[in-house]
Amino acid sequence: MDNEEIKLLLVKYITREADESEIDQVRDWVNAHPENEQYFAQLYETWQNILYLQPNVVNEEKAFDKFSALLVPQETKYRWLIKWSKVAAIITLFGVLSVVLIKHYSQNVQSIREVSANNGGIKKIILTDGTLVWLNAGSKLNYSTDFGRKNRTVYLEGEAFFEIAPGKKTIPFIVNTKNYTIRDIGTKFNLKAYPNDPFFETTVLKGEVAVEGNIDNNAREMSRIYVKPRQVLRIYYRPQKEKYTYKSDDIQELKTLNEIQVLQVDSAKMNKYDGWKEDLLVFDGNTLDEISKVLERRYNVKIVMDDPVLQNIRYSGSFKNVATIDKVLNLIKGNTAIKYSIAGNTVTITKNNN
Structure with missing residues (x-):
């Protein structure tokens, strides 16, 4: 398969338009090389971010533009002029794909479930893939009605503790918040993203998570940060008067981002971050x-x-x-x-x- 064929198959797979034969082709392609798996995961996260961050106000044309931008390599104006025939082919391809994507978008918007915990209460739920979620007071969790079959993406506003069930590599567990996206690489973590708090915070008890700015946030661009067991990552939404530093060989980017704080926490003090569920x-x-x-x-x-x-x-x-x-x-x-x-x-x- 050439690049254009695999791009079409990937989009059809992500938007649940692929037939059984095409699904098998995608799975074979993803498993063929680690770079293929990484490309698929990035593409999947981009589309899920578009759908879940603001499902009621997303502009379909804008959403598709952002999605297709990931597929098209950036070229200089001169090189685009030289390769006019390739451009025409890509435009034709994306014209077809836009119909598929917008159709899927319109169906997805109407199939969102919401679970909430009111102030004064805590709620525990089990998602269809077996994942356990504790919602703290004043929190809500959104996910699609087909969660667990072809996607494991949720949207959180507030605070939740996740105990992730094992899943397939082709269906990563993703948590979207207003400003950041969390991809689970482990099993247990706490996530705090209340709209009236000036910070985002995640604490990993077991496993590992990856955190990055979502595609629509207005905050400064950041590299993906990996949070390891017994680490707490806190990101302030605006610069603070105090500067926080963290010396680590694992996260070099923190030296230039003084609004980011990463702490190693003693296991005896982890209940400061997850004790609320008890x-x-x-x-x-x-x-x-x-x-x-x-x-x-x-x-x-x-x-x-x-x-x-x-x-x-x-x-x-x-x-x-x-x-x-x-x-x-x-x-x-x-x-x-x-x-x-x-x-x-x-x-x-x-x-x-x-």
Whole structure:
């Protein structure tokens, strides 16, 4: 098969338009060489990103342009003029493919399932491929109705813990968030991407994940970063006043990206990142502003704390199966200069000057 034939087969396979014979051809081609497998995975992730990041507002023409751009090598203007016949062939090919892609897109938009965990609750679900997912309070997970058959891609807003079931190489497990895409290379990881938090965070307990900026984000371009067991990757959406550094032979790119923080975590302290699914809250030098966001979601309240000095007070402590926010704040008050009042679902925190 020449390049144009395999491109057509790959697109038909990814968009579920291939017949049994074409599916076998794609699988043989993918398994023939590691570079083929890598190319297929990149192509698959690109199409899934387009579908899942903003399924209700994606412009079909724009989506196809982005997808086809991956297939067409960049050429100089002069070389394009020389190869006018090849250009014509590619344009014809993509004209045919666009019909297939847009048809698939219109079907996919109407077949999205959503699972959510409201503030004050945690939800555990089992996906059709056997993957276990715990959703933290104030989170939602979207996936297509044919998940597990020809795709294993989900979209997360909020926080979730994933225990990935084994799958075929041709169907990678992918998690899309607003700004970043995570590809699972292992089995267990926590992912935090709340829209009102100024950072993205993933923590790997077992295996490995790859993280990269998605195709539509407005953030600075980044290289793919691999996060290993007992590592935490945190990416701030905008530059912070403090600069974080991490010296590692594994991730050289971090030297020039001061908004990226990677930490190696002792196994005894991993519950700070995944303990929430067992109703455990762990704070290790977090500011009251950071803590308030966690407590708002966990106890379904609104916390008012207008003093910037108060917001930056740091606190360390852990809470297991604490039923009310009143008990949590009472314990925090014992070690910090704060006082609080509760009226309905509104909590007001002020300084304690006594």
